[in-house]
Amino acid sequence: MTLGERERAEPYRWQRFTLAERLGRFLIYLVSAAIVFWALRTLDVFWPWVWSAPTEIADLFGRMTPPDLRRGDEILRAMLETIHIATLATFLSLFIALPTAYIAAQNTTPNGVTLWIGRFILVATRSVNTIIWALLFVAIFGPGVMAGILAIAFRSIGFTAKLMAEAIEEIDRKPVEAVVAAGGDKGKIVLYGIVPQVLPTFLAVTILRWDINIRESTVLGLVGAGGIGMILQGAIDTFQWQTAATILIAILIVVILGEVVSSALRKRVI
Amino acid sequence: MLRITDLTKRYGTGELVLKGLTLEIGGAGLTAIIGSSGAGKSTLLRCINRLVEPTSGSIVVDGVDVTGLRGRRLRHARRSIGMIFQGFNLIDRLSVMENVLSGRLGYVGFAQALTRRYPQADIDRAFTLLERVGLQDFVNTRADTLSGGQRQRVGVVRALMQDPKILLADEPTASLDPKTSQQIMSLTRELSEELSLPVLVNIHNVHQAKEFADRVVGLRYGTIIFDGAGSDLDDAALDRIYEGTAGRGDEHGDETVGADARGGTVASP
Numbered sequence: 439m440t441l442g443e444r445e446r447a448e449p450y451r452w453q454r455f456t457l458a459e460r461l462g463r464f465l466i467y468l469v470s471a472a473i474v475f476w477a478l479r480t481l482d483v484f485w486p487w488v489w490s491a492p493t494e495i496a497d498l499f500g501r502m503t504p505p506d507l508r509r510g511d512e513i514l515r516a517m518l519e520t521i522h523i524a525t526l527a528t529f530l531s532l533f534i535a536l537p538t539a540y541i542a543a544q545n546t547t548p549n550g551v552t553l554w555i556g557r558f559i560l561v562a563t564r565s566v567n568t569i570i571w572a573l574l575f576v577a578i579f580g581p582g583v584m585a586g587i588l589a590i591a592f593r594s595i596g597f598t599a600k601l602m603a604e605a606i607e608e609i610d611r612k613p614v615e616a617v618v619a620a621g622g623d624k625g626k627i628v629l630y631g632i633v634p635q636v637l638p639t640f641l642a643v644t645i646l647r648w649d650i651n652i653r654e655s656t657v658l659g660l661v662g663a664g665g666i667g668m669i670l671q672g673a674i675d676t677f678q679w680q681t682a683a684t685i686l687i688a689i690l691i692v693v694i695l696g697e698v699v700s701s702a703l704r705k706r707v708i
Numbered sequence: 709m710l711r712i713t714d715l716t717k718r719y720g721t722g723e724l725v726l727k728g729l730t731l732e733i734g735g736a737g738l739t740a741i742i743g744s745s746g747a748g749k750s751t752l753l754r755c756i757n758r759l760v761e762p763t764s765g766s767i768v769v770d771g772v773d774v775t776g777l778r779g780r781r782l783r784h785a786r787r788s789i790g791m792i793f794q795g796f797n798l799i800d801r802l803s804v805m806e807n808v809l810s811g812r813l814g815y816v817g818f819a820q821a822l823t824r825r826y827p828q829a830d831i832d833r834a835f836t837l838l839e840r841v842g843l844q845d846f847v848n849t850r851a852d853t854l855s856g857g858q859r860q861r862v863g864v865v866r867a868l869m870q871d872p873k874i875l876l877a878d879e880p881t882a883s884l885d886p887k888t889s890q891q892i893m894s895l896t897r898e899l900s901e902e903l904s905l906p907v908l909v910n911i912h913n914v915h916q917a918k919e920f921a922d923r924v925v926g927l928r929y930g931t932i933i934f935d936g937a938g939s940d941l942d943d944a945a946l947d948r949i950y951e952g953t954a955g956r957g958d959e960h961g962d963e964t965v966g967a968d969a970r971g972g973t974v975a976s977p
Contacts, residue, residue, distance in 0.1 A: 616797040619757055620870055621786035621814020626821050630810050634801040 498679065505687060506680035513669060513681075517688050520665035521696075523583055523658065524651035527590035528644060534559075534595050539602035546606055546632070556603070564596025568654045572663040583664035590651050590658070598647050605639035606632060641707040649700035656689045709733055709906050710756070710874055715765035717751050717930075725751045727930040728765070733874070736904040738897055740917035740938070743927035744950050749910040752927070753876050756908075757789040758782060770873045787814035790867030792896075794879035796859045798866075800852035804843060807851050807862050808834045811869030830869070837865045841895060857888035864895065868903070875900070877909040881916070889913070893920045914946065 455463065541547045542556030571592045575585035614631035622630065659667020666689060673682040710733040717726040725748045733739055741749050754760035756767055758774060767774050774785045790811075798807050812830050813821055820826060838844050841861040846854065851862060860880060867875060877896060881889035897920045900907040911917050917924050918938040926934030926941075926949040934945050 612793065612795050612797040613799045615759060616791075616793065616799075616866070617810060617813055619759060619786060619789070619791040620811050620866070621783040622810075622821075623780075623783060625818045626813045629818070629821050630799055630802070630806075630813060634799050637801070 501679040502683035504680065505683040506678070507684060509669075509681055510684070513666070513685055513688055516659075516666045516669050517692055519583065520655045520658075520667075521652060521692065523586045523590060523655045523665050524648060527587045527655070528594060528648040528651050530587065531591040531594035531598055531647070532644065534591075535598040535602060538595060538599035539606060540628075542599060542603040543606035545609075546628070556599075560596045560600050560603070562596070563592050563594075564600070566593070568593040569657065569661055572658050572661045576662050581662035581664075586655060586658040586663035586665055589663055590654055593654070594647050594651060597650075598643055601643045602636065602640055605636045605643075609635045638707050642704045645700045645703045645707070649696045652696040653693050656693070709735060709770060710908070711766075711768040712752075712756075713766045713768075715752070715755060715767065716763045717748070717755060717760065718763045724763075725930050726755070726762075729930065729932060731925065731932065731935075733906050733908060736900060736906055737922040738900050738907045738909060738920055739923045739925060740921035741908065741910050741925045741927055742912075742914060742917050742949060747927040748930040749927055750878055753791075753878050753908065753910055756874075756876060757786050757791060759791075783814055787870050788873040790870045790872030790875045792860070792863050792867050792875070792877040792880045794882045796856075796863045796883070798851040798859055798862055800850070802851060803848050804838070804851055804854070804862055805834060805847045808838065808865050808869055811866040814870065833871075834865070834869060837868055840899075841865055855888075856884050857891060860884060860888075860892050861895065864892070864899070868899065872905065875905055875907045877907060879910050879912060882912060889916070896920070914941070917941070 538556055538559045540556075541552040542560055544553065547553040547556060568589050572585055572589035575588045579585045579588070609632055613635070614627055617627050617631045655665050655667075657667050659665045659669065660671050662668070666685060670682060670685045670689075673679075673685060710731075712729060712731040715726050715729040715731075716724055718724050729748075729752065741752065743749050751760055755762045756769065756774070758777070762775055765775070769785065770788055772785055774782070777785050799810065802810075806824065809824070809826050809830060812826060816826060816830075835844070835847075838847065841864060843858060843861055843865070846858065851859065854862065860883075863880075875896075880896065881892050884892060893916050896907060896909065899905065909917075909921070911921075918941055921938050924934065924936060924938050924941050925932055926945065928949055934941070934949055936945075
């Protein structure tokens, strides 16, 4: 008997979902739509302003062109300050992130309490937005780059330490076993068993965070914590839209450059 | 050199993996431990340098009972026990020389280990051993670029860097092709003679056990059921060691036959 000759009373039937499953899926669509509708109703959006947006955009674009380059020097200096803030903050965050990663990784943390402390630092620093950190540090240190550097650094600790801790947890146990068998203590296990395995990830994570920090530091100035954002805020407040346009373009260029540099660097270390 | 008395090991609340094992290894010479998977070979070896914690019994290495040791004294005891691993256990991103020198980690301080400033005597010994195993041209090569046989030779040299009193080898050739496997076994045998070093090898390959070992110990379900010269290891002895165990497939044999039979009916027209 071959496949073609087989005779059947009724055709084959196949369905991806059962009736109950299809009803369930329909219910999910319905609930999603209801949530969107509810949110729009509650938020009280002023629709005339939404409909007039195209005209406003055209108007703003008109006021922004051509970009005003007269304050170029000042913008360039502020941009450089922004990059320095990002770099210093990334460097500073490493000093706290490295030990945090060590105690937040299950296989290296000394005990349950340190693991808990490590996890707490991860969550606490990460869950607070950079701008909130900046507001806090402006209140403590006054306006300026110091507040900006600390804000970026604090926000970076959780991110960097979490990824580094994960890298530590994923190491191959075999080299560690070899160091133990040779009579090595904890310090040498870290030096020879762990560090060589996690170093590429550590470098990649640091570079990635530096790239993110450049983007973050461009908005610090909005709350008075230094960088290009300070001039941007000033330009907007005084309706100098052409200068604001130049600043926005400068930010875009620097962010793209940061992306290019960081991805090139990351390729080299992995 | 090594005296194991009434050694037992139980993982968690499971069955005893080692059931009151007693074994004495004298001076130089290569002792092969054979037995099917799950017989306890690896556990036995790892109890000796305490990579695995024995449940009870005593293990005396070079006059020191290692079972009760902790901290610094345990680390010092481990220095005199070299180990070669099935998976080589090299540090992939480091150079051959760094891997070899890592055998001295029980002797040097943290700062020395960090800056790679090892004593000249260690470096001399490393070069001598690397030349002995034919790796003198790979000193600064990254370990992960070497072939399997070369990697295991680095593993052997690293173990010998410890200046061990005894060498343990846990399936040192199981990850290698037959020819390379043979080379590593002869190298181990030769080095054992040259350094008058007792060597304890876990091995799956019975032919190699007979060829290279002065003494063969047969392990089954955590008990020694054969102990003698390789030439005494006849078919009857092998049957006793492997009979009814998963290693020879007898236990699963029926299932395999059954599956084949079922497969047969499906396949037949």
